[in-house]
Amino acid sequence: MPSRxxxxxxxxxxxxxxxxxxxxxxxMLQPESTRSATLYGFGxxxxxxxxxxxxxxxxxIGRELLRLLSGIFVHVDFPHLLGNMVFVxxxxxxxxxxxxxxxxxxxxxxxxxxxNLCGAIFYQGSEAVIVGSSGAVSAIVGAYITLFPNARxxxxxxxxxxxxxxxxxxxxxxxxxxxxxxxxxxxGPNLAAVAWPVHLAGFVSGVxxxxxxxxxxxKRLRNS
Numbered sequence: 450m451p452s453r454x455x456x457x458x459x460x461x462x463x464x465x466x467x468x469x470x471x472x473x474x475x476x477m478l479q480p481e482s483t484r485s486a487t488l489y490g491f492g493x494x495x496x497x498x499x500x501x502x503x504x505x506x507x508x509x510i511g512r513e514l515l516r517l518l519s520g521i522f523v524h525v526d527f528p529h530l531l532g533n534m535v536f537v538x539x540x541x542x543x544x545x546x547x548x549x550x551x552x553x554x555x556x557x558x559x560x561x562x563x564x565n566l567c568g569a570i571f572y573q574g575s576e577a578v579i580v581g582s583s584g585a586v587s588a589i590v591g592a593y594i595t596l597f598p599n600a601r602x603x604x605x606x607x608x609x610x611x612x613x614x615x616x617x618x619x620x621x622x623x624x625x626x627x628x629x630x631x632x633x634x635x636x637g638p639n640l641a642a643v644a645w646p647v648h649l650a651g652f653v654s655g656v657x658x659x660x661x662x663x664x665x666x667x668k669r670l671r672n673s
Contacts, residue, residue: 469524491580492520493579517569518562520565524581525581540590543600544596548662549666557588560651561585564648564651564654567650583651588651592659600618
């Protein structure tokens with residue numbers, strides 16, 4: 450009788466949370482005077498990225514491309530970190546189980562970097578730094594709704610003095626979230642402190658990644 454392959458635990462999701470939290474603690478342990486330099490050192494600055502490509506030199510371009518990746522592990526403050534990590538845990542655990550560890554890591558890194566690149570293009574010429582895993586997290590959300598279109602999520606709604614727990618289709622909640630991102634993106638660069646185009650680019654790239662991964666997922670499930 451053939452033995453069934455043991456289901457792998459989604460430990461990469463937990464590892465991402467631990468790494469981002471560890472990097473944030475490291476940031477907070479630095480003197481306040483150097484924290485800004487750390488953000489600019491690891492994050493994407495649109496004007497700096499454009500300058501590197503205009504020079505056409507391999508070293509500056511390579512450094513800026515690496516910052517597209519390193520920036521997804523750096524966060525400005527605790528609410529920034531907490532919000533992203535909650536979304537990683539809510540949507541990442543299920544997405545990793547279905548995608549598999551390697552594809553899930555590729556989703557987080559590739560789509561996160563692409564989202565930061567789109568943000569840099571949208572805010573071209575800006576000297577504000579783009580950091581945080583929001584683009585990568587948005588990609589996870591996009592992949593989740595593509596892989597689990599009929600999923601339902603729990604939601605606590607305040608009703609007067611009482612709190613009511615309800616379950617709603619994930620598509621409705623994520624649809625509201627996407628609509629908010631579009632409205633903020635249309636509001637223009639005055640809201641550049643929060644890179645809404647990065648969120649949208651991450652979400653779209655996550656949807657495409659999940660669609661392209663469907664044949665490989667089906668094959669993996671057949672062989673499990």
